[in-house]
Amino acid sequence: xxxxxxxxxxxxxxxxxxxxxxxxxxxxxxxxxxxxxxxxxxxxxxxxxxxxxxxxxxxxxxxxxxxxxxxxxxxxxxxxxxxxxxxxxxxxxxxxxxxxxxxxxxxxxxxxxxxxxxxxxxxxxxxxxxxxxxxxxxxxxxxxxxxxxxxxxxxxxxxxxxxxxxxxxxxxxxxxxxxxxxxxxxxxxxxxxxxxxxxxxxxxxxxxxxxxxxxxxxxxxxxxxxxxxxxxxxxxxxxxxxxxxxxxxxx
Amino acid sequence: xxxxxxxxxxxxxxxxxxxxxxxxxxxxxxxxxxxxxxxxxxxxxxxxxxxxxxxxxxxxxxxxxxxxxxxxxxxxxxxxxxxxxxxxxxxxxxxxxxxxxxxxxxxxxxxxxxxxxxxxxxxxxxxxxxxxxxxxxxxxxxxxxxxxxxxxxxxxxxxxxxxxxxxxxxxxxxxxxxxxxx
Numbered sequence: 510x511x512x513x514x515x516x517x518x519x520x521x522x523x524x525x526x527x528x529x530x531x532x533x534x535x536x537x538x539x540x541x542x543x544x545x546x547x548x549x550x551x552x553x554x555x556x557x558x559x560x561x562x563x564x565x566x567x568x569x570x571x572x573x574x575x576x577x578x579x580x581x582x583x584x585x586x587x588x589x590x591x592x593x594x595x596x597x598x599x600x601x602x603x604x605x606x607x608x609x610x611x612x613x614x615x616x617x618x619x620x621x622x623x624x625x626x627x628x629x630x631x632x633x634x635x636x637x638x639x640x641x642x643x644x645x646x647x648x649x650x651x652x653x654x655x656x657x658x659x660x661x662x663x664x665x666x667x668x669x670x671x672x673x674x675x676x677x678x679x680x681x682x683x684x685x686x687x688x689x690x691x692x693x694x695x696x697x698x699x700x701x702x703x704x705x706x707x708x709x710x711x712x713x714x715x716x717x718x719x720x721x722x723x724x725x726x727x728x729x730x731x732x733x734x735x736x737x738x739x740x741x742x743x744x745x746x747x748x749x750x751x752x753x754x755x756x757x758x759x760x
Numbered sequence: 761x762x763x764x765x766x767x768x769x770x771x772x773x774x775x776x777x778x779x780x781x782x783x784x785x786x787x788x789x790x791x792x793x794x795x796x797x798x799x800x801x802x803x804x805x806x807x808x809x810x811x812x813x814x815x816x817x818x819x820x821x822x823x824x825x826x827x828x829x830x831x832x833x834x835x836x837x838x839x840x841x842x843x844x845x846x847x848x849x850x851x852x853x854x855x856x857x858x859x860x861x862x863x864x865x866x867x868x869x870x871x872x873x874x875x876x877x878x879x880x881x882x883x884x885x886x887x888x889x890x891x892x893x894x895x896x897x898x899x900x901x902x903x904x905x906x907x908x909x910x911x912x913x914x915x916x917x918x919x920x921x922x923x924x925x926x927x928x929x930x931x932x933x934x935x936x937x938x939x940x941x942x
């Protein structure tokens with residue numbers, strides 16, 4: 510007669526072996542070692558195999574839509590625009606950056622495997638004040654600049670150079686975000702506008718469009734027209750930009 | 761390609777958009793986990809969203825030496841427990857009567873019987889299983905977590921987890937046999 514407790518022990522051992530990646534051949538060897546529990550182990554193993562073959566139910570598109578809507582509605586951490594009394598405008602700008610920031614996450618993930626930003630990696634960055642080779646360090650530097658107690662020309666120039674020259678999209682997005690902290694400074698606003706024609710990334714282009722609308726920056730019309738006429742813009746992005754920028758371009 | 765741990769550290773640094781990358785990487789596995797636990801697609805989708813909302817809001821709690829995947833499941837599990845009646849789920853074990861004489865919708869069982877679909881029967885059996893055993897099986901077989909990690913996640917021991925899985929699989933077989941005899 511089979512000792513049930515012994516078979517329990519054999520099943521526990523089998524679970525350990527399965528976790529370590531036991532093959533069907535390995536299972537046969539295991540059965541030989543535990544011949545007294547052979548039938549119980551086969552039944553046990555069959556249930557496990559059936560479990561592994563259970564069909565997976567897939568989530569619907571609704572899940573993505575709800576997630577990104579949630580992300581867009583989440584207040585952006587540490588994002589406040591200094592020296593501005595227009596809280597509604599600040600909120601709109603924060604929300605716009607946040608939405609595109611979430612979008613860029615997926616975009617960058619898609620690009621990561623294929624040597625991202627290959628063309629832009631060759632950009633000369635001799636003017637960069639943010640000189641670290643690590644994009645993480647540059648992101649940290651920019652975050653610090655965004656929190657600086659006092660804005661000075663060095664910070665303005667560093668953020669501007671990052672926005673124009675940095676090969677990493679997230680660094681450029683972070684530069685925009687940091688510049689928004691100082692959006693009431695005329696030099697910073699001018700730099701945001703001047704950077705428009707330099708941008709080749711759709712994400713950055715769309716972000717800057719959202720920013721310009723949120724800032725109600727009507728002086729950017731010429732820069733947008735220059736960009737829209739150039740070959741730096743993809744057809745579907747162009748359509749989207751024209752829709753977004755309608756209030757600016759119709760002036 | 762940036763690792764999960766690198767990404768969550770960027771989120772901590774304020775790059776909230778990186779949560780989108782983590783979501784894209786883990787949304788399906790997390791959804792499968794919730795679906796196995798709730799058997800409710802819409803609820804599972806909401807649970808995934810709520811989990812990532814907590815990842816975003818509490819990213820500062822993540823420690824560099826942690827594994828992101830494990831941290832994510834610990835948040836997900838808490839989100840799940842918050843939405844269900846804790847008295848019924850994972851606290852009190854189901855009674856034998858509830859396990860083996862559960863009143864499923866007749867049409868579901870009849871349909872499965874007619875089709876002689878073993879997998880459908882297994883699906884029904886899984887949903888009748890004691891919640892603790894079910895959770896151990898789901899985390900182990902479907903989510904690929906190690907017994908050690910499941911033990912930490914559920915405040916249990918590795919021995920207990922193995923025992924739960926073994927007894928859970930034995931119960932599944934018993935429930936399926938009962939269903940087949942109907």
